[in-house]
Amino acid sequence: MSKSVRRRMLIAAAVFAVVLTAAANTGVVKKVLSGDIVQFGDTFIARLTGLRAPRLGEPLGREVYEFTLKELESKLVQLATWTTDNTAAGIVHDEQGFPFVLIRYGSYSRDKGFEACFNEVLLKKGYARVDPKYLPDDLKHFLDLEKEAREKGLGIWNTASGASETGPNRPGPASAPETGYSIFDETMVDMPWTDVEKAAKDGAVVLMTTAVIEEHGPHMSCGTDTYFGQLLCKLVRRELAAKGVKAVVAPPFFWGVNSATHVFPGSFAIRPETTKALLGDIFASLKAMGFRRIFIINAHGDGQHKRAVIQAILEALKQPEMDIRYLVSADDVRQLGLTGESPSWVLLHQMPPDKGAKSPDLDIHAGAGETGLMAAYFPDLVDERLARTLPPTKLTRAQIGEWLKDARKATPLGYVGNPAGYDTKEALANIPAWVRMMAEAISDHLARAK
Numbered sequence: 001m002s003k004s005v006r007r008r009m010l011i012a013a014a015v016f017a018v019v020l021t022a023a024a025n026t027g028v029v030k031k032v033l034s035g036d037i038v039q040f041g042d043t044f045i046a047r048l049t050g051l052r053a054p055r056l057g058e059p060l061g062r063e064v065y066e067f068t069l070k071e072l073e074s075k076l077v078q079l080a081t082w083t084t085d086n087t088a089a090g091i092v093h094d095e096q097g098f099p100f101v102l103i104r105y106g107s108y109s110r111d112k113g114f115e116a117c118f119n120e121v122l123l124k125k126g127y128a129r130v131d132p133k134y135l136p137d138d139l140k141h142f143l144d145l146e147k148e149a150r151e152k153g154l155g156i157w158n159t160a161s162g163a164s165e166t167g168p169n170r171p172g173p174a175s176a177p178e179t180g181y182s183i184f185d186e187t188m189v190d191m192p193w194t195d196v197e198k199a200a201k202d203g204a205v206v207l208m209t210t211a212v213i214e215e216h217g218p219h220m221s222c223g224t225d226t227y228f229g230q231l232l233c234k235l236v237r238r239e240l241a242a243k244g245v246k247a248v249v250a251p252p253f254f255w256g257v258n259s260a261t262h263v264f265p266g267s268f269a270i271r272p273e274t275t276k277a278l279l280g281d282i283f284a285s286l287k288a289m290g291f292r293r294i295f296i297i298n299a300h301g302d303g304q305h306k307r308a309v310i311q312a313i314l315e316a317l318k319q320p321e322m323d324i325r326y327l328v329s330a331d332d333v334r335q336l337g338l339t340g341e342s343p344s345w346v347l348l349h350q351m352p353p354d355k356g357a358k359s360p361d362l363d364i365h366a367g368a369g370e371t372g373l374m375a376a377y378f379p380d381l382v383d384e385r386l387a388r389t390l391p392p393t394k395l396t397r398a399q400i401g402e403w404l405k406d407a408r409k410a411t412p413l414g415y416v417g418n419p420a421g422y423d424t425k426e427a428l429a430n431i432p433a434w435v436r437m438m439a440e441a442i443s444d445h446l447a448r449a450k
């Protein structure tokens with residue numbers, strides 16, 4: 001049996017386990033992952049049949065996500081999987097392997113069952129468009145619901161709001177990234193200067209990533225860290241906005257120290273002094289614009305790079321009025337020998353426990369972890385087929401010195417870990433938790449500082 005067939009059957013078996021154990025096809029929605037993707041239990045993630053809702057970075061994406069969240073999260077619903085026949089193997093999945101479901105919800109009566117079909121509700125409100133590629137024959141009436149919403153100019157069909165800028169009749173690509181590929185998307189770079197000035201006057205905080213451009217194996221973009229750091233900044237900004245905290249995202253700082261991977265083409269090696277000096281100029285510029293609080297979200301594991309960033313912060317803090325915080329994870333604390341109490345500029349937040357941490361083999365660079373994140377959010381920048389063929393490096397913690405000394409000799413393909421073992425669903429489930437934690441660390445800090 002091929003691997004993919006076996007995987008499909010495992011997924012199908014998991015679907016049945018959920019359905020069977022959740023008496024009469026009902027289950028509680030554990031988490032809403034996007035406008036049309038929901039999670040039941042710990043591992044079963046499903047997509048709504050016959051439609052496509054805008055993703056978070058797309059017009060109306062946030063509104064639709066919040067609507068699905070309000071309607072479905074933690075609620076008891078009835079779910080039916082779309083099957084081509086009555087076997088587990090006949091369950092239809094999308095390109096990412098998510099099985100399709102029809103969800104009924106709302107109040108329940110003995111004769112009529114659950115009150116409404118959520119898939120239909122989204123279409124009626126103009127919160128989704130029909131996905132003709134995945135429309136079962138018995139749901140052809142979805143086309144009428146879509147047409148009605150379009151004629152009424154609801155939701156995505158409201159051209160006055162500019163919400164349908166992606167073209168009303170063009171379904172977005174199935175692998176559309178969560179937030180767009182432009183690294184300036186949702187940053188102050190895309191704002192006119194007058195809005196930047198107003199944000200500073202309103203006391204907005206600045207979020208900035210300090211990721212780098214470096215090789216990430218033969219299967220991924222050299223911009224992996226930058227894209228990911230930028231994504232975190234964007235998502236944290238939205239989470240803060242929901243808490244009433246105004247924030248702007250600075251352009252990503254993507255130059256930095258690559259003490260291990262600089263021996264590969266595609267990696268830029270910036271000296272720690274240059275990194276520090278450039279960051280210092282950026283902090284000074286932000287101060288001149290009127291910003292006083294800056295939060296750094298790092299997305300590059302190099303110890304020398306992190307130290308350079310922290311030194312630049314310490315230097316900038318010598319200027320009065322500035323509050324610059326580096327969001328450290330438990331890993332940073334270990335690596336940099338930091339403590340929670342001092343120095344006072346360190347802001348501690350806990351990342352969810354890293355599964356790989358228990359394994360003796362490292363998965364620290366372009367391995368299962370990072371490949372999963374990229375496959376989840378930037379699928380066009382990962383060669384997933386190649387990733388599944390790459391053997392694990394099995395580099396142990398004790399051998400890390402060899403990698404730092406000559407990465408090309410220790411890991412000729414440029415990754416450390418097990419890219420083939422990546423899990424898109426796990427990444428999709430983890431990121432919202434990280435983002436919430438970071439936003440909480442920031443808002444807690446702001447509350448204390450007041």
Ligand SMILES: [Zn+2]
Pocket residue numbers: 216224225299300365366370
């Ligand atoms: Zn990386």
